[in-house]
Amino acid sequence: FVSIIHISKDKVQYLQSEGLIDFFIQRDNIGYDFAAWKEGLNQVTIYQYDSVTLMNDTCFGPLWNLEDYYSQFDSDVNVDFWGMTNHLETKIDSVVVPEHLQSYFMVFKKRILQSQAFVGFWSSVSELTNIQDVIKLYESQLTKILLSEGYSYKCVLDTSICCKTLENSNVTLEYPEVILKNNVPFIKIKSFTEYPDRIYSLLHLIRMKTKYPVELIERHLRQ
Numbered sequence: 001f002v003s004i005i006h007i008s009k010d011k012v013q014y015l016q017s018e019g020l021i022d023f024f025i026q027r028d029n030i031g032y033d034f035a036a037w038k039e040g041l042n043q044v045t046i047y048q049y050d051s052v053t054l055m056n057d058t059c060f061g062p063l064w065n066l067e068d069y070y071s072q073f074d075s076d077v078n079v080d081f082w083g084m085t086n087h088l089e090t091k092i093d094s095v096v097v098p099e100h101l102q103s104y105f106m107v108f109k110k111r112i113l114q115s116q117a118f119v120g121f122w123s124s125v126s127e128l129t130n131i132q133d134v135i136k137l138y139e140s141q142l143t144k145i146l147l148s149e150g151y152s153y154k155c156v157l158d159t160s161i162c163c164k165t166l167e168n169s170n171v172t173l174e175y176p177e178v179i180l181k182n183n184v185p186f187i188k189i190k191s192f193t194e195y196p197d198r199i200y201s202l203l204h205l206i207r208m209k210t211k212y213p214v215e216l217i218e219r220h221l222r223q
Contacts, residue, residue, distance in 0.1 A: 031127030
């Protein structure tokens with residue numbers, strides 16, 4: 001567990017005693033999530049695992065039990081890595097950003113964990129200071145690198161199939177109703193905070209479709 005928020009030693013020990021975490025890393029928010037993940041991955045021998053999940057704290061959820069999602073993709077021999085959503089090819093500052101698996105939730109199977117492409121990618125990650133550079137150089141390129149090595153990916157919501165009319169949109173932020181309709185189990189915090197006029201309708205939809213305790217969302221938004 002990697003955190004940029006200070007957590008007391010007592011709380012870390014509690015999390016470990018409950019079996020919720022093994023290692024804890026306290027760090028400054030330098031390099032964003034990719035630099036944090038790199039530091040976390042360096043703490044373990046990743047190739048010993050059947051799969052590794054990387055996720056950040058930009059979402060509420062899970063709205064539904066994750067076991068079904070893991071069962072679906074773990075049993076699919078045509079899937080080497082997977083996640084929740086992808087972003088279609090777009091441009092950032094005139095630079096073409098290829099289609100990629102969005103990095104807030106990514107799962108990599110054993111054959112990727114054992115690959116030189118995966119290990120080499122993480123060794124190249126540095127502590128960038130601009131989030132757009134992180135997207136252009138790391139988030140989008142990881143998918144591109146793995147695809148070029150012959151690996152394949154799928155996601156819960158493939159925007160290239162369902163959302164072609166929303167081209168160049170970040171569906172996770174701009175169209176959370178589509179996220180919920182397609183049973184994506186995580187919903188972006190910014191889909192509330194950057195669009196406050198739809199907070200109540202979104203909360204109502206979550207209440208109708210899921211058993212997620214919406215008071216957690218309400219508490220966070222009040223803070």
